[in-house]
Amino acid sequence: MRAGRQRLSRDERLAYLILLPALGAVFVIVTIPFVLVIIQSLSNEDGSFIGFVNYSRALGNPLLYEAIKATGVYAVIVLPIEILLGLSFSVLVHRTVRRPGLRAAIYVLAILPLVVPPVAIGVIARLIYAPGYGVLNVILERWGLMHGQEINWLGDPTLAMLAVASVDVWQWTPFVYLVFFSGLQTVPRESVEAAQIDGAGWWAQFRYIDLHYLRPLFILIIVFRLADVLRVFDHVFILTGGGPGTATQLLSLYMYRVEFKFFDSGQAAALAVVVLVSFSLLYTFIARVLPLERA
Amino acid sequence: MRRSPAFILRSALATVALGAAGVLYGFPLYWLFVTSLKSKGELFASSVHLIPHNPTFAAYSSVLIDRGFWVLLKNSVIVCFSTVVVTLVVGLVITYPITRLPVPARLRVGVLNWALSLRFLPPIAVVIPYFAIVRTLQIYDQPIALIGIYSLFNLPFAIWMLKGFLSEIPLELEDAALVDGATRWIAFRRVLLPLAAPGVMAAGIIIFTFAWSEFLFALILTATPNAQTFPVGVQGLVTQFEIIWNDMAAAGVIAMALPLILMVIGRNYIVAGLTFGVIREK
Numbered sequence: 143m144r145a146g147r148q149r150l151s152r153d154e155r156l157a158y159l160i161l162l163p164a165l166g167a168v169f170v171i172v173t174i175p176f177v178l179v180i181i182q183s184l185s186n187e188d189g190s191f192i193g194f195v196n197y198s199r200a201l202g203n204p205l206l207y208e209a210i211k212a213t214g215v216y217a218v219i220v221l222p223i224e225i226l227l228g229l230s231f232s233v234l235v236h237r238t239v240r241r242p243g244l245r246a247a248i249y250v251l252a253i254l255p256l257v258v259p260p261v262a263i264g265v266i267a268r269l270i271y272a273p274g275y276g277v278l279n280v281i282l283e284r285w286g287l288m289h290g291q292e293i294n295w296l297g298d299p300t301l302a303m304l305a306v307a308s309v310d311v312w313q314w315t316p317f318v319y320l321v322f323f324s325g326l327q328t329v330p331r332e333s334v335e336a337a338q339i340d341g342a343g344w345w346a347q348f349r350y351i352d353l354h355y356l357r358p359l360f361i362l363i364i365v366f367r368l369a370d371v372l373r374v375f376d377h378v379f380i381l382t383g384g385g386p387g388t389a390t391q392l393l394s395l396y397m398y399r400v401e402f403k404f405f406d407s408g409q410a411a412a413l414a415v416v417v418l419v420s421f422s423l424l425y426t427f428i429a430r431v432l433p434l435e436r437a
Numbered sequence: 438m439r440r441s442p443a444f445i446l447r448s449a450l451a452t453v454a455l456g457a458a459g460v461l462y463g464f465p466l467y468w469l470f471v472t473s474l475k476s477k478g479e480l481f482a483s484s485v486h487l488i489p490h491n492p493t494f495a496a497y498s499s500v501l502i503d504r505g506f507w508v509l510l511k512n513s514v515i516v517c518f519s520t521v522v523v524t525l526v527v528g529l530v531i532t533y534p535i536t537r538l539p540v541p542a543r544l545r546v547g548v549l550n551w552a553l554s555l556r557f558l559p560p561i562a563v564v565i566p567y568f569a570i571v572r573t574l575q576i577y578d579q580p581i582a583l584i585g586i587y588s589l590f591n592l593p594f595a596i597w598m599l600k601g602f603l604s605e606i607p608l609e610l611e612d613a614a615l616v617d618g619a620t621r622w623i624a625f626r627r628v629l630l631p632l633a634a635p636g637v638m639a640a641g642i643i644i645f646t647f648a649w650s651e652f653l654f655a656l657i658l659t660a661t662p663n664a665q666t667f668p669v670g671v672q673g674l675v676t677q678f679e680i681i682w683n684d685m686a687a688a689g690v691i692a693m694a695l696p697l698i699l700m701v702i703g704r705n706y707i708v709a710g711l712t713f714g715v716i717r718e719k
Contacts, residue, residue: 153538153539154538156538156621157535158534158540164531165531168531172589174566174570175563175566175569179565231454231458234451234454235451250701250704251462253700253707254697255462256700256711257697257700259649259650259692260650261689262668262692265469265671265686265688266469268685269472275485275680275682312461320708344443344447369557373560373561375560376653394560394561401568407569411565413565417561418558418559421559425557
């Protein structure tokens with residue numbers, strides 16, 4: 143008994159001996175940039191302390207609010223479409239496709255867009271939307287849907303936003319599909335059969351059984367997709383570069399421009415601090431609603 | 438099986454929907470590939486050809502050799518491979534004690550939550566201070582700068598995936614080795630690691646593809662072919678004034694080829710990875 147307890151405490155000591163240096167190192171590496179960015183946000187170009195000037199410049203810049211608006215519009219277009227399409231597809235495949243081979247094939251095809259580099263997807267989108275070589279206009283013309291003047295998909299603010307959003311929908315709807323589809327596999331067969339015996343139709347089954355089991359996944363998808371929308375950069379950078387004007391200049395593109403095009407590192411640092419602080423506040427909320435296993 | 442009219446209707450609907458999805462996903466990829474096979478002359482033909490008339494691999498050699506992009510490809514491989522090694526080692530060092538050794542539950546949950554919070558960090562807000570550090574350390578435009586930040590950003594994912602794999606292996610297997618007089622290290626190397634190998638490999642493959650796709654950090658932290666990764670090169674082709682469509686398309690095909698191949702191997706773990714193990718594919 144005593145020997146056993148001694149081994150336990152030795153194991154526990156070993157755990158701390160391994161864990162603490164590793165966690166400590168990662169913690170320091172993560173923390174240094176935070177400290178640095180706070181110092182940078184409070185100083186002048188030459189390093190002298192100037193208080194909150196950078197913050198008032200950053201928060202007083204109308205371009206910031208345009209970027210927030212563009213990000214919001216992007217999220218509002220992209221999230222409902224992805225969720226609706228992903229959900230419909232998952233229910234459709236779950237109910238109608240029975241052959242395991244076909245299911246496996248759909249699964250593999252659905253994960254492929256998720257691993258295509260966003261830069262490559264930006265290239266594809268350009269081959270589709272760009273003036274001149276863009277194949278969308280070619281197809282529209284051959285089908286007789288467009289006459290004479292070609293549509294400038296990337297030159298009009300609204301169309302450019304839709305083009306950029308369509309890329310997101312293309313890449314991420316399969317993710318939503320996969321999450322919902324595996325959620326549907328957890329619906330107990332008994333409750334479905336019981337409902338069928340009671341005469342529940344297709345819609346009733348979906349509304350009262352499937353949706354019940356999928357509910358936690360909605361939160362998961364919205365949280366993960368929102369986090370990703372806030373970091374969207376690559377395909378927009380390739381496709382429109384934020385333009386025309388600032389129509390598709392999402393938050394991360396805006397911050398990139400402030401630091402690396404306007405070389406205003408004070409303002410960029412202040413923005414970074416604001417974003418990191420709002421992110422931390424948001425995260426404490428997110429952590430509570432996420433349905434993660436924590437064992 | 439009962440074949441009611443409703444079932445047939447639903448099957449028809451499913452066929453149409455899947456067919457439409459097939460076209461919407463297939464055609465863009467087809468167009469990318471077909472464009473990469475066109476010759477310069479065909480690109481500037483008066484009408485756009487949906488099927489190439491004289492397919493050629495000229496664009497590929499133009500991109501890889503004439504433009505010297507094979508160097509960027511090499512950089513990408515070096516950076517991604519190093520990232521995988523660093524991330525997996527640090528990931529194992531952190532997950533081994535919290536899954537195999539008796540630590541308080543609060544510590545375990547704390548570590549996992551902290552890792553999860555890193556997953557939601559906005560990269561652009563982190564890269565601004567990281568850029569300052571990189572310049573101070575004089576590792577700007579060096580692969581090591583990328584390896585560092587890629588490892589940091591993939592670590593949360595590695596921790597959650599490895600934790601899942603390690604906790605599925607019964608503690609008794611290691612205990613048996615320990616009772617036989619093996620040290621912890623031997624038990625880890627000879628018993629745990631071989632059993633966890635498929636999972637560790639899968640995590641490695643997925644981290645590799647994430648790092649392979651990364652663009653923002655590479656754009657900011659590199660400037661020359663000394664450290665530039667392939668996606669940065671692809672971007673360079675796109676924003677030029679005169680766009681060479683076939684070269685751009687060939688670069689796009691090359692950029693997506695490796696992740697697609699790797700994903701066929703790691704397919705069973707990708708969804709679990711992207712959702713931090715909430716969704717387990719069986």
